[in-house]
Amino acid sequence: MHIVVCMKQVPDSAQIRVHPVTNTIMRQGVPTIINPYDLFALEEALRLRDRLGGEVTVLTMGPPMAEESLRKALTFGADRAVLLTDRAFAGSDTLATSFALAAALDKVSQEFGEPPIIFTGKQTIDGDTAQVGPGIAKRLGLNQLTYVARIADLDPAAGTITVERRAEGGLQVLQTRLPVLITMLEGVNEIRRGSLDDAYRAARAQIVRWSAADAGITELARCGLKGSPTIVKKVFAPQGRAEKVHQVPTADRSADELAADVIAAIFRTQPPLEDDLLRFAAGQ
Amino acid sequence: MIRDKFDAIVVGAGPSGNAAAYTMAKEGLKVLQLERGEYPGSKNVQGAILYADALEKIIPDFREDAPLERHVIEQRLWTMDDTSYVGMHYRSDDFNEEKPNRYTIIRAQFDRWFSGKVREAGAVLLCETTVTELLRDPQGRVIGVRTDRDGGTAFADVVILGEGVNGLVGQRSGLRPELKPDTVALAVKEMHFLPREVIESRFNLAGNEGVVIEAMGTITDGMTGTGFIYTNQESISIGIGCIVSDFAESGRTPYGLLEAFKRHPSVRPLLEGSECKEYAAHLIPEGGYNAMPELFGDGWIVVGDAGQFVNAVHREGSNLAMTTGRIAGETVVWLKRRREMATKANLAEYQRRLEETFVMKDLRKYRRIPDFLHRNKHIFGVYPKLLSAAAQTWFRVDGVDKRAKEKQIFQSFRSGRTLPGLIGDALKLARSWR
Numbered sequence: 095m096h097i098v099v100c101m102k103q104v105p106d107s108a109q110i111r112v113h114p115v116t117n118t119i120m121r122q123g124v125p126t127i128i129n130p131y132d133l134f135a136l137e138e139a140l141r142l143r144d145r146l147g148g149e150v151t152v153l154t155m156g157p158p159m160a161e162e163s164l165r166k167a168l169t170f171g172a173d174r175a176v177l178l179t180d181r182a183f184a185g186s187d188t189l190a191t192s193f194a195l196a197a198a199l200d201k202v203s204q205e206f207g208e209p210p211i212i213f214t215g216k217q218t219i220d221g222d223t224a225q226v227g228p229g230i231a232k233r234l235g236l237n238q239l240t241y242v243a244r245i246a247d248l249d250p251a252a253g254t255i256t257v258e259r260r261a262e263g264g265l266q267v268l269q270t271r272l273p274v275l276i277t278m279l280e281g282v283n284e285i286r287r288g289s290l291d292d293a294y295r296a297a298r299a300q301i302v303r304w305s306a307a308d309a310g311i312t313e314l315a316r317c318g319l320k321g322s323p324t325i326v327k328k329v330f331a332p333q334g335r336a337e338k339v340h341q342v343p344t345a346d347r348s349a350d351e352l353a354a355d356v357i358a359a360i361f362r363t364q365p366p367l368e369d370d371l372l373r374f375a376a377g378q
Numbered sequence: 379m380i381r382d383k384f385d386a387i388v389v390g391a392g393p394s395g396n397a398a399a400y401t402m403a404k405e406g407l408k409v410l411q412l413e414r415g416e417y418p419g420s421k422n423v424q425g426a427i428l429y430a431d432a433l434e435k436i437i438p439d440f441r442e443d444a445p446l447e448r449h450v451i452e453q454r455l456w457t458m459d460d461t462s463y464v465g466m467h468y469r470s471d472d473f474n475e476e477k478p479n480r481y482t483i484i485r486a487q488f489d490r491w492f493s494g495k496v497r498e499a500g501a502v503l504l505c506e507t508t509v510t511e512l513l514r515d516p517q518g519r520v521i522g523v524r525t526d527r528d529g530g531t532a533f534a535d536v537v538i539l540g541e542g543v544n545g546l547v548g549q550r551s552g553l554r555p556e557l558k559p560d561t562v563a564l565a566v567k568e569m570h571f572l573p574r575e576v577i578e579s580r581f582n583l584a585g586n587e588g589v590v591i592e593a594m595g596t597i598t599d600g601m602t603g604t605g606f607i608y609t610n611q612e613s614i615s616i617g618i619g620c621i622v623s624d625f626a627e628s629g630r631t632p633y634g635l636l637e638a639f640k641r642h643p644s645v646r647p648l649l650e651g652s653e654c655k656e657y658a659a660h661l662i663p664e665g666g667y668n669a670m671p672e673l674f675g676d677g678w679i680v681v682g683d684a685g686q687f688v689n690a691v692h693r694e695g696s697n698l699a700m701t702t703g704r705i706a707g708e709t710v711v712w713l714k715r716r717r718e719m720a721t722k723a724n725l726a727e728y729q730r731r732l733e734e735t736f737v738m739k740d741l742r743k744y745r746r747i748p749d750f751l752h753r754n755k756h757i758f759g760v761y762p763k764l765l766s767a768a769a770q771t772w773f774r775v776d777g778v779d780k781r782a783k784e785k786q787i788f789q790s791f792r793s794g795r796t797l798p799g800l801i802g803d804a805l806k807l808a809r810s811w812r
Binding site: 290294297 | 502525
């Protein structure tokens with residue numbers, strides 16, 4: 095079975111800074127990583143491949159440096175990597191991104207075989223929209239299973255798949271027909287280490303590079319900034335809070351006295367809270 | 379297991395490993411390089427000064443694209459007491475030459491660049507791959523390595539160990555003993571960010587000019603060690619290090635020393651308003667020539683910090699690492715061309731070639747220094763105080779006549795260290811130095 099995983103290279107949010115004056119993200123010198131949510135998708139794909147045979151292709155759209163992430167995915171054990179890279183894609187929002195990826199997925203199907211399952215992470219950590227996966231599914235006319243916690247059953251012969259989907263207030267068990275697009279939930283598996291052979295193969299692998307033209311995309315107006323109706327009106331860093339730490343001395347105080355001290359200290363800094371409590375106690 | 383067999387496996391992607399891998403790959407050898415860090419440079423810590431000469435001999439046109447911070451035009455040597463420093467500064471416009479001699483660098487960036495050159499030359503680099511042990515044939519010849527990945531063995535004609543100061547592979551494989559606390563320094567370092575213009579005005583610099591400050595004195599609280607302050611483009615590297623056994627004896631903490639160093643009245647204004655963005659710690663092999671392990675054997679060579687190639691007196695290490703790496707690589711290429719095996723007898727050529735370079739000459743020259751400093755720790759406390767007091771006596775204008783001042787200074791040296799003590803220190807130092 096051919097499985098495709100769409101992933102994204104993102105700045106390592108643990109090490110990111112916002113420029114204090116311009117409020118833009120300072121990307122310079124910030125290391126990049128594979129979007130962490132995508133790793134759950136990749137591991138799930140690798141497990142299916144190990145069980146059922148076949149190949150895993152990883153696909154990403156990004157600048158040439160995104161090749162690093164793809165190579166890393168190969169180190170984890172993916173069989174093939176495709177980088178969709180073109181200046182025409184710069185500045186894409188989720189609409190333009192899903193347009194380009196859907197086109198590239200068509201091309202992947204032609205070149206390497208039609209995938210019954212396409213995986214993505216549930217969202218990226220830089221955009222956090224969770225729109226690209228569903229966007230691709232819609233464009234390709236695939237059934238979509240979002241926020242999947244577990245693949246309960248997969249029957250390639252019958253063309254059916256059953257998954258557990260975490261939804262508000264409970265777990266849904268959903269069954270649908272292949273082909274599907276699955277967005278994988280976090281924490282459901284752990285990305286493997288990759289053997290020495292995988293690492294060696296990855297280090298020497300030729301990564302497939304497609305421009306917009308290579309991927310058969312002719313409507314450039316639907317790509318990149320031109321194809322992106324989203325406008326970022328304003329970016330700002332949250333104001334730092336001016337709250338202070340209050341220390342309550344504990345020496346020679348009983349538990350009751352300490353509790354009273356703490357409550358008094360809270361009410362001193364938050365008078366409205368005391369008023370509310372008193373009103374509540376008075377039954378108002 | 380990797381089925382391909384390699385001409386050489388290089389353990390580590392620091393300056394020595396990269397120099398070795400580059401030298402061999404460029405000559406068409408099949409090289410596998412293994413690095414435990416996420417990327418080359420991710421685990422590597424240094425002050426950091428790059429000495430151009432050693433790199434030029436490997437990549438002559440490195441200045442075209444290497445990530446360099448500032449070229450050093452001024453060297454300051456400080457002996458410090460608690461409130462003052464007595465300094466020797468050398469600044470010269472001659473250092474603003476077309477091909478400057480020394481640069482400050484940021485290792486995470488520099489090592490990445492260097493590694494890129496190694497891969498361009500044709501070596502295969504695998505990161506996040508830790509070598510756990512050396513593989514030997516029944517005769518004891520090293521024939522490959524085992525890594526911590528599944529199916530983790532790879533084989534080669536020779537293994538070059540550039541695994542750094544605490545070389546666990548070499549130790550585990552019995553090639554060298556564990557580090558001894560009195561031959562290794564522990565240094566801590568912080569990167570303080572400041573706008574370019576602030577650094578330039580504060581240190582009297584223009585463009586990419588840089589300053590290096592090396593400091594000794596009461597900042598190490600009686601222990602054998604030194605401090606440093608280096609200017610980068612938009613940050614200042616500040617650090618301090620002492621011999622590990624001294625830390626153990628004194629109970630002082632490295633970060634405690636660094637905090638005190640940063641608070642010193644001569645240092646604090648240099649860091650004013652900066653933001654500490656990064657901190658790191660590292661061991662530095664400072665045992666010198668006498669602490670050097672065996673450097674080669676059947677199927678293996680040691681390069682860089684793993685071989686104790688550090689000149690502690692001159693704060694040189696990365697240049698020795700690159701040079702030993704290059705010469706190890708050249709030796710392997712030379713053997714390959716002659717179709718000879720990497721036996722212990724043949725690899726002796728590595729040491730023969732090293733003997734002809736500054737590496738062995740300098741290390742041999744200073745072979746007595748580590749022991750001298752170890753036995754004469756008062757040097758780091760007594761003399762800076764005496765020097766500072768003398769300078770103060772001399773420069774303060776207070777109605778005392780100059781002859782009386784001279785007498786006072788001479789007296790303070792005699793009472794601080796006694797005449798025989800002074801002469802003894804001078805003789806011992808001279809003997810260790812020559």
